[in-house]
Amino acid sequence: MAAQVNQAALHDLVEQLPALYEEGRSLGHDVDGDPYLMIDSVGLARRYLIAADGNIAEAARRIRATIAWRHDWRVLEYHKVGAAQQLFSEATNPGSEMYFAKACHCDREHRPFIVGRVHFANPENMHPWRHLRAGIFVVERAAIEVMRAGCGYGSYILDVGGVEPPIAGTFSGTAGDGQKRQESNNPYYQRGAGCEAPQHLVKEFGELNGGMSVLRAAIAITNNHYPELMCRVVVLRSNWLFSAAFRVFSLWMHKRSREKFVFVGGGWMNPPIQKLLDWYSPEELPEEFGGSGWRLEGDNFMRNAVKAYDSDPTLVPCNGVSSGCMQGYAGLTPQECLMAERDARDRAQERGETAGVYSTIDPQTGPDQDQERHPLVSQVNSHAYNVASMEGSCCLPCLGRHRHKGAEDKVQVGKLDSAAGPSRRLTKDNEKLLKLGGCSTVAEAKGRRRQTVGMWKRSALQWWMTSVAVVILV
Numbered sequence: 346m347a348a349q350v351n352q353a354a355l356h357d358l359v360e361q362l363p364a365l366y367e368e369g370r371s372l373g374h375d376v377d378g379d380p381y382l383m384i385d386s387v388g389l390a391r392r393y394l395i396a397a398d399g400n401i402a403e404a405a406r407r408i409r410a411t412i413a414w415r416h417d418w419r420v421l422e423y424h425k426v427g428a429a430q431q432l433f434s435e436a437t438n439p440g441s442e443m444y445f446a447k448a449c450h451c452d453r454e455h456r457p458f459i460v461g462r463v464h465f466a467n468p469e470n471m472h473p474w475r476h477l478r479a480g481i482f483v484v485e486r487a488a489i490e491v492m493r494a495g496c497g498y499g500s501y502i503l504d505v506g507g508v509e510p511p512i513a514g515t516f517s518g519t520a521g522d523g524q525k526r527q528e529s530n531n532p533y534y535q536r537g538a539g540c541e542a543p544q545h546l547v548k549e550f551g552e553l554n555g556g557m558s559v560l561r562a563a564i565a566i567t568n569n570h571y572p573e574l575m576c577r578v579v580v581l582r583s584n585w586l587f588s589a590a591f592r593v594f595s596l597w598m599h600k601r602s603r604e605k606f607v608f609v610g611g612g613w614m615n616p617p618i619q620k621l622l623d624w625y626s627p628e629e630l631p632e633e634f635g636g637s638g639w640r641l642e643g644d645n646f647m648r649n650a651v652k653a654y655d656s657d658p659t660l661v662p663c664n665g666v667s668s669g670c671m672q673g674y675a676g677l678t679p680q681e682c683l684m685a686e687r688d689a690r691d692r693a694q695e696r697g698e699t700a701g702v703y704s705t706i707d708p709q710t711g712p713d714q715d716q717e718r719h720p721l722v723s724q725v726n727s728h729a730y731n732v733a734s735m736e737g738s739c740c741l742p743c744l745g746r747h748r749h750k751g752a753e754d755k756v757q758v759g760k761l762d763s764a765a766g767p768s769r770r771l772t773k774d775n776e777k778l779l780k781l782g783g784c785s786t787v788a789e790a791k792g793r794r795r796q797t798v799g800m801w802k803r804s805a806l807q808w809w810m811t812s813v814a815v816v817i818l819v
Contacts, residue, residue, distance in 0.1 A: 348395045348573070348601075358390045361405050368409060374416035380424070381485070382412065384492040396572030411570045422676035423485045429654035431677065432479040433517045433647065438677070439689040440472025440533055441479040443517040445503070446650035447487065450629040450638070456576070457490050458500040459483060460631070464508045465518030465644050468528040470692060473553040474542050475685075477563060479517075484567075486654060488574055498576040500624070502634065506582030506611060512643040516651075519696075521644070528555070532692075568599075575605065581618065581634065582611035 369376045376382055382389065390404070393411075397403035415421075422428060433443045445461025452458055491499045511523035520526060528534065533541075539554035540547045550562040580587070588608065595603045610618035618635050630636025631646070677685065 350391055350394050351399055354399055354401050355387075355391055355394055358394055358401050358404055359387055361401075362386050362390060362408070365405065365408050365412065369412035369416065372413060372416050374412060375421060376412070379415060379421060380489050380492070381415065381420075384489070385495070388492065388495075388497075392573035396568075407569060407572070414570055419676065420485060423482045424489075425676070426655050428482065428676065429486075429651040432482050433651050435517055435519060435692070436689050437682075438475050438479060438685055439692050440470055440475045440538075441517055442466050442471040442476055442519065443479050443483075443647060444514075444644065445480075445501075446483055446647050447490070447653060448502075448631075448646070449650060449653050450625075452500060452625050452629065454496065455494070456496040456499050457487065457494065458502060458625070459487055460641070460646060461501070461503045462508070462518075462641065462644065462646075463503065463505045465514040465521045465647075467514070467518060467520035467526055469526040469530045470519050470533075471528075471531065472533045472538055472541075472688075473559050474538070477553075477559065480563075481566070484571055484574070488571055491574065498574060500577040500579065501575055502579045502581060502621070504581040504634070505584075505587055508643065514644045516644055516648050518644055518647075532695075533688075577624065578606050579621065579624075580606060580608050581621075583608055583615070584611060588612075 366376045366382065369382075389408070393404040393407050394401070397407060431437045433441060433446075435441070442465075444463060444465040445459055448458050448460040450458065487499055491497070508521060511521060513522035514520060534554060537552075539552035539558070542553075550565070551558060553559045553562060580591075583591075591606070595606070607620075608615045609620045610616075621630055621634055621636075625636070627636045628638035631639050631641045633641050
């Protein structure tokens with residue numbers, strides 16, 4: 346599957362990298378401490394050249410844009426100890442609803458892979474910006490793992506089937522108990538979370554008020570900043586509805602990406618699940634997927650992945666160059682932490698749980714500690730390699746403190762945020778009734794809201810489509 350590149354064109358692009366990196370330093374980005382840029386510069390150039398179909402100028406433009414993006418979004422925050430725990434946990438990043446992460450295993454070619462179980466994604470609790478923010482963490486760390494291993498690319502196994510017997514999520518995803526959930530009941534959307542991001546993001550991508558809008562934003566980031574990362578995306582146990590949906594959103598992908606999707610199990614048209622053994626040895630596959638080496642144990646594989654992420658940070662010591670910016674953060678700001686804490690408490694009360702019930706990982710070392718033990722990224726050896734074909738992986742790691750609405754709207758949000766627990770929920774319901782007028786029940790108000798602002802009922806299927814974009818793509 347290895348994509349061929351013109352060696353003369355690759356040589357020319359590699360010669361341009363020092364100038365491109367210097368431009369990044371002038372922006373304030375810690376280029377020399379960025380593992381994505383420094384582990385294997387030749388391999389990086391090859392990826393972007395493949396994505397640009399051999400056009401040197403276009404590949405250089407895309408690398409320049411990626412460096413600027415990594416600076417603006419402070420992507421290096423993802424490489425701090427404790428970042429995974431903070432971004433995945435419902436207690437610290439409520440609404441992230443993460444259900445995919447590193448498998449901590451490899452395929453037959455010794456390439457790492459990601460595993461996901463859509464069963465645990467709750468469309469009624471998913472915050473679009475927090476979900477994407479955590480999702481790109483997985484992609485970023487997967488990219489670095491692939492580069493350090495010098496194996497060219499990785500793969501992704503996405504299980505869209507159910508879990509028998511039904512098992513509720515215990516760490517990040519809050520679904521899985523067999524109940525049907527609708528995105529139209531999501532309290533984050535009801536308060537306008539689709540625009541809870543810095544204003545320039547909302548202007549660029551619009552309000553993320555549904556699975557399709559999140560998907561489009563994810564593909565845009567994927568195409569631009571994580572080219573040629575995955576060689577294969579295996580979709581397990583899909584039904585005809587998912588297959589039909591794939592035909593729609595695959596039109597947004599490059600042909601090269603569409604060809605990397607493989608459907609296994611779940612229907613008479615798909616090969617049986619044993620097809621996985623062609624790519625993964627039994628000891629590297631979980632028992633739930635026909636392997637013999639380990640078990641997913643519900644969503645416990647997510648907990649194990651978080652421990653692995655946070656025990657093996659890849660960020661190098663800071664060289665004094667600030668990668669901060671006024672807007673756009675990979676790590677939560679103090680204001681965002683307060684908002685997340687409030688949301689986690691409210692969601693837990695609505696579920697009749699104690700806040701923090703999903704935070705079951707042992708406390709990790711603080712993000713800024715122990716970094717001096719890590720070697721300079723330029724000292725980490727990795728050979729140049731032929732990169733096989735795949736473009737992309739995921740989304741937007743940013744959300745903001747305020748809705749970008751009018752002053753009156755912000756006052757209403759402030760009133761809702763100042764309340765707590767059941768009182769806050771009652772206040773929210775009353776506010777909705779008052780705004781929509783003439784509604785005697787919250788259910789009626791929800792129906793009127795869907796009619797007045799075009800908010801239709803959305804199923805978990807749309808989040809399935811979003812999840813695929815979060816780790817794949819052009």
